[in-house]
Amino acid sequence: DQNTLIDLVKYNDISNPLMESLSQSLNNAGGYSYSGNLVFRHKFMKKGRTFSLGTQFFSQEQNIDNTSLSNTATIIENLSINQINESNVIGKTFSANLMYTEPINKYLIFMASYNTSFNPNNTEKLVYDNGVDPAILLDSISNKYESDFIAQRGGISLLVQKDKKLNASV
Numbered sequence: 750d751q752n753t754l755i756d757l758v759k760y761n762d763i764s765n766p767l768m769e770s771l772s773q774s775l776n777n778a779g780g781y782s783y784s785g786n787l788v789f790r791h792k793f794m795k796k797g798r799t800f801s802l803g804t805q806f807f808s809q810e811q812n813i814d815n816t817s818l819s820n821t822a823t824i825i826e827n828l829s830i831n832q833i834n835e836s837n838v839i840g841k842t843f844s845a846n847l848m849y850t851e852p853i854n855k856y857l858i859f860m861a862s863y864n865t866s867f868n869p870n871n872t873e874k875l876v877y878d879n880g881v882d883p884a885i886l887l888d889s890i891s892n893k894y895e896s897d898f899i900a901q902r903g904g905i906s907l908l909v910q911k912d913k914k915l916n917a918s919v
Contacts, residue, residue, distance in 0.1 A: 751776040770821040780811035780838075797852030807842040816879070831880035832887075839871045850908075858908040860918075868898040 757770040784807040791800045815834040821827070844866035851859045873893040877884040908918045 751778075768821060768823045770819065772817070772819040774818075775816045776813065777815075778811065778813040780809065782807070782809035784808070795852065797850060797858050799848075799850045801846070801848045803846040805842070805844045805846075809838075809840050811838045812836070829880065831878065833877040833879045833884060834874060835877075836874045837872070841869050843867045853907075856909055856911045858910065860906040860908055862902075862904050862906075864900075864902045866900045868896075868900075870896045870898075872896075 751774075753772075753774045753776075755770070755772045757768075757772075758766050759768045761767045784805070786803060786805040788801065788803040793799065813834070813836040815836075817830065817832045817834070819828075819830040821829075844864065847863045849861050853859055871894075874891060875893075876887045876891045878887055906918045908916075910916050
């Protein structure tokens with residue numbers, strides 16, 4: 750919960766105010782997030798040969814309610830804004846990793862990897878003019894969208910391990 754109050758006066762000179770403004774904003778926000786992962790690893794009989802599969806999950810949800818009251822007076826006009834904003838954000842991430850290693854000789858190990866992730870997100874921000882009864886949805890400054898993002902990566906590496914002095918990859 751948050752409450753903000755701003756009282757502002759701008760002057761052209763000390764006796765002549767150009768603008769007077771009084772604003773108040775009340776916010777109430779809440780949400781949660783959680784995540785988890787699961788990893789399977791297998792070591793084969795041949796030294797250095799391994800396989801692993803990992804999965805991860807992350808989710809968050811956030812809800813924000815905001816009421817804004819603003820009264821501004823200038824030398825030209827008076828402007829009064831009374832708005833309610835409702836925002837809801839839901840974001841998720843699902844990902845998986847595969848990795849395989851194969852020894853080439855005593856000092857070289859070949860590694861192949863693959864990663865994919867999927868991120869579906871929903872965002873909604875509704876803005877209402879609360880200066881009238883009943884409140885009116887302001888479509889021009891409200892928005893709602895969904896996005897799905899998919900990423901895929903693959904790679905191969907050559908690992909060099911010689912004693913404890915040399916450990917490198919290309």
